[in-house]
Amino acid sequence: MLWETIRLALLSVRRNVLRSFLTLLGIVIGVAAVIAMITIGSGTTEKVKNDISKLGSNLLVVRAARPERGGSTSFTPRRLEERDLIGLRKGLTNAKAVSAASQSTVRVVYGAENIAAQVTGTDTDFFIARDWDVSSGRIFSESEVRSGAGVCILGETVRQQFFGAGDPDGMSVRVNKTSCKVIGVLQAKGTSGFGQDQDAVVMMPLGAFQRRIAGNRNIDAVYIAAQDGVATSAVQESIEGIMRDTRRLAPDADDNFEVRDMTQIADAMTSATTTMTGMLGAVAGVSLLVGGIGIMNIMLVSVTERTREIGIRLAIGAHEKHILIQFLVEATVLSLLGGLIGIAIGLALAGAASLTLSIPFAPSIPIILLAVGFSALIGMVFGFFPALRGARLDPIDALRHE
Amino acid sequence: MTEKPLITFDQVWKTYGEGEASVHALAGVDLSIRRGEFVAIMGPSGSGKSTAMNIIGCLDTPTSGRYGFLGVDAGRLDRNRRAVLRNLYVGFVFQGYNLLPRTTAAENVELPLIYRGAPASERHKLAAEALEQVGLLGRQGHTPAELSGGQQQRVAIARAIVTKPTLLVADEPTGNLDTARSHEIMELLTRLNQDLGLTVVMVTHEADIAAYAQRTIGFLDGHIASDQLNRKAA
Ligand SMILES: Nc1ncnc2c1ncn2[C@@H]1O[C@H](COP(=O)(O)OP(=O)(O)OP(=O)(O)O)[C@@H](O)[C@H]1O
Ligand SMILES: [Mg+2]
Numbered sequence: 001m002l003w004e005t006i007r008l009a010l011l012s013v014r015r016n017v018l019r020s021f022l023t024l025l026g027i028v029i030g031v032a033a034v035i036a037m038i039t040i041g042s043g044t045t046e047k048v049k050n051d052i053s054k055l056g057s058n059l060l061v062v063r064a065a066r067p068e069r070g071g072s073t074s075f076t077p078r079r080l081e082e083r084d085l086i087g088l089r090k091g092l093t094n095a096k097a098v099s100a101a102s103q104s105t106v107r108v109v110y111g112a113e114n115i116a117a118q119v120t121g122t123d124t125d126f127f128i129a130r131d132w133d134v135s136s137g138r139i140f141s142e143s144e145v146r147s148g149a150g151v152c153i154l155g156e157t158v159r160q161q162f163f164g165a166g167d168p169d170g171m172s173v174r175v176n177k178t179s180c181k182v183i184g185v186l187q188a189k190g191t192s193g194f195g196q197d198q199d200a201v202v203m204m205p206l207g208a209f210q211r212r213i214a215g216n217r218n219i220d221a222v223y224i225a226a227q228d229g230v231a232t233s234a235v236q237e238s239i240e241g242i243m244r245d246t247r248r249l250a251p252d253a254d255d256n257f258e259v260r261d262m263t264q265i266a267d268a269m270t271s272a273t274t275t276m277t278g279m280l281g282a283v284a285g286v287s288l289l290v291g292g293i294g295i296m297n298i299m300l301v302s303v304t305e306r307t308r309e310i311g312i313r314l315a316i317g318a319h320e321k322h323i324l325i326q327f328l329v330e331a332t333v334l335s336l337l338g339g340l341i342g343i344a345i346g347l348a349l350a351g352a353a354s355l356t357l358s359i360p361f362a363p364s365i366p367i368i369l370l371a372v373g374f375s376a377l378i379g380m381v382f383g384f385f386p387a388l389r390g391a392r393l394d395p396i397d398a399l400r401h402e
Numbered sequence: 403m404t405e406k407p408l409i410t411f412d413q414v415w416k417t418y419g420e421g422e423a424s425v426h427a428l429a430g431v432d433l434s435i436r437r438g439e440f441v442a443i444m445g446p447s448g449s450g451k452s453t454a455m456n457i458i459g460c461l462d463t464p465t466s467g468r469y470g471f472l473g474v475d476a477g478r479l480d481r482n483r484r485a486v487l488r489n490l491y492v493g494f495v496f497q498g499y500n501l502l503p504r505t506t507a508a509e510n511v512e513l514p515l516i517y518r519g520a521p522a523s524e525r526h527k528l529a530a531e532a533l534e535q536v537g538l539l540g541r542q543g544h545t546p547a548e549l550s551g552g553q554q555q556r557v558a559i560a561r562a563i564v565t566k567p568t569l570l571v572a573d574e575p576t577g578n579l580d581t582a583r584s585h586e587i588m589e590l591l592t593r594l595n596q597d598l599g600l601t602v603v604m605v606t607h608e609a610d611i612a613a614y615a616q617r618t619i620g621f622l623d624g625h626i627a628s629d630q631l632n633r634k635a636a
Contacts, residue, residue: 068538102484178415193621210511309502309503310511312500312501312502313513313517314485315459315461315487315488315494315500316488316489316494316513316514316561317485317488317489317490317514317518317565318485318489318517319482319485319486319517320481320482320485321482322517345493349529396456396462397462399496399500
């Protein structure tokens with residue numbers, strides 16, 4: 001009986017392929033959006049988490065503070081200077097690396113090739129703090145850092161662009177019109193969770209960067225790695241104390257710098273992706289509601305169109321429940337079909353996104369099953385009223401219906 | 403005749419509408435029909451024939467009075483109980499055939515058996531038998547659109563008898579058919595009445611169609627105006 005009814009439902013879907021498809025569009029779009037968003041969202045979260053764990057959970061970053069909205073007028077942010085760095089280097093006892101860095105996106109040229117790379121001026125401690133290493137060649141020596149020598153380390157993308165399979169060691173590249181000698185290549189890091197190529201970079205000693213590229217002695221950020229086994233919060237407190245001392249801030253003055261640890265940054269990033277997923281989920285929810293109303297509408301049309309059929313069925317002995325089940329099954333089959341098409345499209349979209357953004361493809365079986373169940377539920381809920389209307393028809397009136 | 407009648411009307415009224423505008427489609431009808439009878443109902447348009455047929459077929463209930471079917475007070479049963487009664491004991495033939503479109507003859511005939519919960523193999527067997535009885539073996543796979551009016555009405559009759567009912571209710575079964583086709587259908591109904599002992603109640607406007615029955619009841623303004631046995635065509 002149930003099988004019979006399902007067969008009947010599929011038959012009536014097939015009889016009206018175009019109409020069925022148009023009806024299903026709402027469900028298809030809704031389910032596809034949900035599946036794509038959640039799959040892409042969880043892939044992104046996974047990627048961001050990976051990136052951040054690569055950054056190291058014991059890393060702290062000191063920057064010039066941004067003024068708080070509505071903060072006191074006496075507040076003036078101050079750029080990081082040589083003095084701050086020296087203060088931190090001398091004062092911090094619970095850090096294993098204190099590194100200054102400045103960055104700028106600059107065109108790097110080799111022969112006829114050129115590429116826009118993020119150029120970072122820094123020191124040897126940077127490699128400890130960020131846990132970076134070279135895949136070939138070497139990092140800067142202490143003396144190269146001290147003298148601000150014209151040497152550089154290339155990111156993998158830059159190396160590939162300029163030298164292909166070749167070894168760049170000892171070659172000269174031009175960074176912002178000054179030439180520097182390649183001493184090593186960084187280990188490849190791939191694309192970040194936000195689709196940024198992390199290998200389109202060039203590293204050079206901070207002094208060289210300040211003199212030849214920035215043209216000033218600014219420091220963008222100080223990266224500090226806490227000693228193993230020391231809580232980042234303890235290190236953060238020490239940093240704040242030293243910075244205030246170095247800058248001679250009055251006890252009641254606001255900090256004119258900020259210290260953040262990577263777990264805070266990680267939380268901010270994941271919560272951003274979660275909010276995004278949530279918002280798009282709400283949009284998808286609305287589209288599912290619209291899809292449900294579409295199903296209800298088409299089922300009402302179907303019941304009206306088939307009034308005479310219902311009359312015949314009632315006359316030859318169908319119960320109310322037979323008619324109810326028939327139309328309920330039809331609505332459910334219809335919306336389930338939409339759900340399955342939506343899941344297929346959603347997964348295809350997520351697959352394409354994971355290829356182009358190079359994030360992991362992370363389909364979730366429970367979410368897919370939930371979508372299947374939910375689309376069936378939509379069919380039942382929105383199909384119920386039309387089905388009930390059909391079941392309650394008076395057989396005599398129904399038979400007279402033209 | 404000691405056997406209880408199959409059908410009894412006891413002061414049956416059927417009233418549509420309220421107060422001034424009310425119409426008495428049936429106004430105190432008394433009637434009894436025995437098992438195995440072949441009855442024709444005649445009368446002018448609007449005299450209440452279809453209204454009576456709907457009550458006889460347990461599709462409808464009287465406004466007042468008692469309708470007894472198989473000794474049951476069928477007029478007091480709820481719609482689902484009447485659905486069971488129809489499914490088990492009543493077969494319907496309509497003027498407009500009323501087959502399901504885009505559905506094969508065999509599937510149409512099987513339909514009442516589906517609501518009885520019969521297994522597929524039994525349904526196929528019984529449907530084939532019923533189609534053979536109406537002379538349509540070999541047309542199982544045709545849809546109504548592929549069949550002539552006469553053939554469609556035969557499929558409808560096969561659907562009505564596939565459950566081996568006690569009563570066949572036919573409201574103007576030949577109303578849409580030409581004379582030759584009408585007589586073929588009437589010969590079929592007569593055979594079913596004689597061979598299977600099927601009780602047949604039929605509405606018609608034509609005397610030569612009514613002549614196939616053993617008894618003719620004349621309706622006029624919701625009353626029975628005449629009730630007579632036909633000359634037996636031997
Ligand atoms: N659902 C209804 N609502 C209101 N009045 C109705 C309804 N059904 C029937 N009637 C009225 O009841 C009366 C009897 O109708 P019925 O259909 O029984 O006539 P009939 O004898 O079958 O006529 P015909 O030969 O034209 O089929 C008519 O006056 C009709 O208008
Ligand atoms: Mg009538």
